[in-house]
Amino acid sequence: MLKFVARRLGVMVLTALALTFVVFYLTNLPPNLEKLARTEGSVRMTDQAVASWIENNGHGGSVFGRYAQWLGIAPGWVLTDDKGVTRGRCIQNNQDPATAATYCGVLQGEWGFSTVFKKPVLESVLQKLGSTGWLMMWVMIVMVPVSLIMGVLSGMREGSRLDRSLSIVAIATTATPEYVSGVILVAIFASATAGISPILHDWGWISGKTLFLGTATSAMDNITFWNFALPVLTIALYGIGYIARMTRASMTEVMTQQYIRTARLKGVRFRTVVMRHALRNALIAPFTVIMLQFPWLLNGVVITEALFNYKGFGWTLVQAAGNNDIDLLLGCSVVAVLVVLVTQLISDIGYVFLNPRIRLA
């Protein structure tokens, strides 16, 4: 078991290095650096000035060297210009170059400075991650039980009418990406001109113009049912169908096993068979699926936060990418890659733990 975990961890570190390098390479492409030079310096810089700005701000040299500096395994760049002022990656403004650290990369906790938010990257990313954490928590609270119940109910009697109708619902939700379900949900529940809100308003059941709020900006400070239900539902809906179908497949397979038939022939009630004998075995596969949903949820989070204007991690990623904020984009990528890899690891290890049939040397 220990050897298995160690090997998985090794592959994970290798993957993380490869992925962060790809992101570093793509964000530090020459056109991006030129754009950065023009926004940081001046728009009317000559091509020569741009080249020297790039060189003087530590963006010159090989991409591998800069990646190592960014990671914190190579000494940060130090340059002394014509006026005798020494600047460097690790030297803050007005700091004596002699006292500055040699290494300052992601590993040392120096994630750089965001040009959009005018704040250190680590601080802004952590703060936004907190907001997204709330969103994810509610998504999980809604998505996991609903999809498992749907899957178990349709899988326990394959081909029944209940199974057919639940399967159609599951297929329909997987066909509805977040940007479609978000628009439809807003149309039904949060539009002043269509859906159910005007009717409820006419009847005097709601005091405001709409039943739910169409934006989740107010949920940044104060989460209520009315401002948070739609974004949570938007993300959860897309995942529900997929997990439910996986659970159904797993459940139908378990229900054909010998031990289930034995239990039924023994005279155990159907309900008890499902609850005691089938459920535990049927839930192994969905566990992996749920863990592997995290990277996919990231997609949904970005779309939903953009749609409902909720200023979390996904919104930050869009801002960083849209404004050529290289350090912030790199920070977001590190977090995203870590989330994906850690959930993959948990799903692998959890699968081994849950499934007694897998024995590892």
Added chain:
Amino acid sequence: MDQTTLLSWGQIIARIVQQFLPVWIALIVTFAVSIRYKRKLGLYGKLFDSPVGMIGFALVMFWVYTAIFADMIITMDPIAQFGRVKNPPPGTPLVDVKDGQYAYFLLGADHLARDVFSRVVMGARRVLTIAPAATTFAFIMGVTLGLPAGYFGGKLDTVLSFLANLVLAFPVILLFYLLVTPEIRNTNIPVVLAAVLFIFPVIFLTVLFNSRFFTNPPKRNLYVGITLVIGLWAYLGLAFNKDPLGVWSMDPNLLNVFVSVVFVNSPTVFRIVRGIVMDLKARDYVAAGQTRGESAWYIMLWEILPNARGPLIVDFCLRIGYTTILLGTLGFFGLGVSPESPDWGSTIDDGRKLLSLYLHPAITPALALMSLVLGLNLLADGLREESLKD
């Protein structure tokens, strides 16, 4: 504007049904012929035994025919602006109608007074040309790499699987933001990626024909020759935009989108193919082929691949739907498409900014995209059920 001149919903629906006339005729003909001869049509014919599959097929074919007959269905130019009124509701008549012009915005118009109905219909054409093509390329790449990885195993499998997992661990949305930017077109990355991706169909077909017909050189030379001439000709045009005759070319924007979508999809196909091959390579017919002394590629392409077609066809349907969703996501973030392009993702993005006031510009493309993907998913479900029956 005078409220009384608005069309009622009944009139709007009647006019839309009338506009779609070519689609209805094509659908009825397709279904009549297919149901008449369904016993002779293999898996496709069996689809017509399953109600779910039939509904899915009808939805998909509705959009396919809409894309084909789009020019006959649209009522106005999808990118032209009509009048100065912003966001007119469905059924609004045009202010000054010229001769031969359609007199109403059937489903309203957007904030630039462009007809929503025509844009959605034209959008179907865009979506249904890119999504199946991108999925096909992803499949060819996944199959070409997945077959040897599963069949030979060992180091090759370790390396390819690591690369596939690498791409799979990459958050899709981040990849899009990095790959589909205007800046990246100034570098050679899209061209390099395209050069890698587009060579796979040529390799695939060459190996496919060579492994089968190498005992019959005249036939082999003919097939491989045709593949190489047409394949490399198209390859030069599509990947490098250097086609000497100028027949094959691809807009750099579109190339970027296409390459990213193929890149995201192919690792999953690779994993599916690899899994199936590992399962099938222990079968007797594979052992028989090996004993006969057939080459490894012959066994992979002509023995294993045809037997793996069931799950692959099902996944192909699902994947076209997923690709449609990905293309919509790209459009939704305004990545890689021109602003006036009528594709559904960007139309939804345009409409969502005014969503609380005007629903119609966003909801129509949203429902269109949903119905197409739903159709593909139902079709896949029907195919899976029918292919499991034998």
